[in-house]
Amino acid sequence: MSFDGSSSRGDIPLNEQDDSLSINMDRPRNDDTEAWRIYLKSQEHHWRTEPEIDVERQKYLTERRSIHPDIEKGIYPFRDIQLTRADVEWLLATHENGRGPIYWSEVNQRDRWGLDLRGANLSQVNLLNLPLARLRGGLTWDEWLAATEEQRYLAGVRLVKANLFRTHLEGARLRKANFENAYLSSAHLEEAYLDGANLRRTILFRTHLEGASLREAHLENAVFYKAIFNTETNLEDVTKLDTALLADVHWGSVSLANLNLSQLNMLGDEYKARQKTNEENYFYEDLQIYVTGKQLIPRLKKSKYTQLDDFMSAVRANRQLAVALQAQGLNEVAARFVYRSQLLQRKIFWYQRKFGQYLFSLFLDLLAGYGYRPGRSLIAYAVVITIFATIYHLLGTHLAWNEAIVISMTAFHGRGFFPEQFKPGDPQAMVAAIEAFVGLLIEVTFIATLTQ
Numbered sequence: 001m002s003f004d005g006s007s008s009r010g011d012i013p014l015n016e017q018d019d020s021l022s023i024n025m026d027r028p029r030n031d032d033t034e035a036w037r038i039y040l041k042s043q044e045h046h047w048r049t050e051p052e053i054d055v056e057r058q059k060y061l062t063e064r065r066s067i068h069p070d071i072e073k074g075i076y077p078f079r080d081i082q083l084t085r086a087d088v089e090w091l092l093a094t095h096e097n098g099r100g101p102i103y104w105s106e107v108n109q110r111d112r113w114g115l116d117l118r119g120a121n122l123s124q125v126n127l128l129n130l131p132l133a134r135l136r137g138g139l140t141w142d143e144w145l146a147a148t149e150e151q152r153y154l155a156g157v158r159l160v161k162a163n164l165f166r167t168h169l170e171g172a173r174l175r176k177a178n179f180e181n182a183y184l185s186s187a188h189l190e191e192a193y194l195d196g197a198n199l200r201r202t203i204l205f206r207t208h209l210e211g212a213s214l215r216e217a218h219l220e221n222a223v224f225y226k227a228i229f230n231t232e233t234n235l236e237d238v239t240k241l242d243t244a245l246l247a248d249v250h251w252g253s254v255s256l257a258n259l260n261l262s263q264l265n266m267l268g269d270e271y272k273a274r275q276k277t278n279e280e281n282y283f284y285e286d287l288q289i290y291v292t293g294k295q296l297i298p299r300l301k302k303s304k305y306t307q308l309d310d311f312m313s314a315v316r317a318n319r320q321l322a323v324a325l326q327a328q329g330l331n332e333v334a335a336r337f338v339y340r341s342q343l344l345q346r347k348i349f350w351y352q353r354k355f356g357q358y359l360f361s362l363f364l365d366l367l368a369g370y371g372y373r374p375g376r377s378l379i380a381y382a383v384v385i386t387i388f389a390t391i392y393h394l395l396g397t398h399l400a401w402n403e404a405i406v407i408s409m410t411a412f413h414g415r416g417f418f419p420e421q422f423k424p425g426d427p428q429a430m431v432a433a434i435e436a437f438v439g440l441l442i443e444v445t446f447i448a449t450l451t452q
Contacts, residue, residue, distance in 0.1 A: 045093060047101075047129055050086035061087060069116065071143055074154040079119030085126050091115055092131065101131040104170035104188070110134070114172065123160040131168045138175035138193070152176045152196065191232075209233050210252075219244045221268065229254040243268040247317040251324035261325075261333050266340060269317035273310035273344065277301055308351045315344045339372040368446050377446045384442065385409055388435045395428050407432070412439035 053061075067077045083091075092101045095115060102109045114134035137157030139147055147155070156176030163183050170190045178198045184207050191211040200220045204227045211232035220240040228250040229235075236258040245268045302310070318341035325334035346365070349358035364370050368377045389408040393399055399407070411432040 045089075047131055048089045048093065050084075050089055053086050053090050057087070058090060061091060065091070065116075069118065071139065071147060071151055071155065074119070074151060076116065076118040076120075076155065078117055079154065080121060082121045082123075083117070083125065085130075088115070088117075088122070088125070088127065088130060088132075102133040103131060104133040104168060104190070110171060117157050118155045119157065121158045122162055123158050124162060125159075126163040127159075127167050128163050128165045129167060132172065133168050133170040133188075135169060135172040135174070137177050138173045138197075140173055141193070144175055144195070156197070214238055221245075224249050226250065228252070231255070235259055241268075242266065243271065245269050245272060245313075245317070246321060247313040249317075249320065251320065253327075254324075256325055256328055256330060267314065267317050267321070267337075269310075269314040270340060270344060273307070273314040273347075275302070304351060308348065311344050311348050311351065315341045315348065318344065335372050339370060342370040342372075364445065367442060374446075377442070380442060381412075384435070384438060385412060388412070388431060391431050392428055395431065408435065411435040413443075414440060 064077045064081065067075065069076050092115065095101060096112070102112050102114050104110065110133075112134060113136060114132060116136040118136055118138065120137075135157075137159075138144075139152060139155045143155075144152060153176050156178060157174065158178045159182050160178055161181045161183075162179070164179075164187045165183055166186045166188075167184075168188045169192050170188050172189070172192045174197055175193055175195045176197060177194065179202050180198050181201045182199075183203050185203055185205040186207065187204075188208045189212045190208050192209075193213045194217050195213055195215040197214070197217045199214075199217055199222045201222065203223045205223065205225045207224075207227045209227055210230040213234040215234050215236045216239065218239050220243045223245045225245060226248045230252040231254060233252075233254040235254060235256070238259065241259065241261075242264050247269050318337040322334040322337040322341065325331070325337070342361070343365070346358055346361040349355075349361060365373075366376065367380050368374055385405065385408045388411065389401070389404040392407050393401060393404040407428075412435055414436045
């Protein structure tokens with residue numbers, strides 16, 4: 001079954017299918033997990049995987065659910081309550097007197113509220129595939145504006161190290177939620193509100209963030225690999241984007257004008273690439289990788305191939321961000337990321353043992369910073385003129401320093417030499433020819449890089 005309200009039998013909603021899937025089965029024993037899965041599927045609760053909680057637990061959760069929230073006092077039905085997946089499944093199944101969860105694809109359900117889990121503790125809980133659209137895991141905007149910072153914090157649901165792979169959280173209120181070290185790969189967060197949320201060290205591989213609000217969210221070391229943004233995604237005042245990994249992000253037309261990129265020296269992808277150890281293991285050394293079920297081993301020395309792959313990812317991240325910035329007319333900011341990508345590409349040449357390309361790239365950087373540091377050309381010009389003027393002065397003792405400089409400048413630009421000073425057969429003439437060639441090479445290279 002897909003988790004948008006349709007089943008594996010195509011796009012027909014479950015409530016419109018025939019009753020052939022509903023099989024009269026006896027309720028299994030609570031300790032028979034597999035039997036419960038089969039039973040729950042027969043009841044058309046395909047997202048349920050855990051044995052149903054016992055009557056005593058149901059009674060406790062029912063009592064908690066009846067608690068009236070009080071934002072000012074920080075009172076919420078499940079605040080500080082450690083919930084399990086089985087708890088959440090039962091709460092979803094019995095939500096709104098058995099009406100059940102919200103399926104985002106059914107537009108007429110979007111005015112409903114999902115579960116109220118404000119302040120609840122779901123840390124390290126496996127919430128894979130659950131339909132949690134319109135979840136109340138934080139305050140609404142009006143409530144947020146009227147609340148103190150402490151009240152905002154108390155309302156945030158705790159999802160530290162939670163497994164949210166493919167979980168549906170469309171339209172969820174998750175302001176100040178704590179997702180640190182959570183696994184959000186392929187999760188659906190379309191139009192979710194994550195203002196001020198803690199997304200440090202989260203994995204957002206292929207995560208859908210179209211229309212999501214990430215205003216003032218903490219993104220330190222978050223992995224946004226192939227995450228999907230669009231025009232409505234709000235990235236205003238996000239913090240620590242410099243340590244986030246942004247390779248292959250689908251920027252779409254998300255507004256980048258509000259991002260504080262002017263002070264950003266390098267992206268997190270570049271920082272990661274320049275580390276000699278597996279820095280991602282350092283970031284996520286406590287994170288369980290749910291897909292493989294393996295725990296990462298921290299701080300392993302990188303292999304040559306890992307190092308090369310990291311630099312390639314860093315090049316893509318910088319170029320892709322530069323393209324997105326250029327598309328929005330932010331050319332000056334974009335230029336810095338293009339320059340960073342060129343520096344990283346030179347490192348790739350080194351690891352690939354393409355030393356000729358490496359040296360030529362180094363020459364372009366020293367000469368003009370690949371066209372993004374034109375001031376370096378003036379320095380190169382002055383150095384070449386000075387070196388050759390010194391040679392002219394040493395070879396011809398009758399030349400004054402000012403004369404040697406004039407000769408050097410004219411030779412650099414291919415204007416030849418002065419016959420009254422020396423003749424074509426003189427050593428100075430040979431030096432002038434060499435300088436003319438060097439000058440031509442520098443001028444052509446500078447014009448080409450600047451045009452690029």
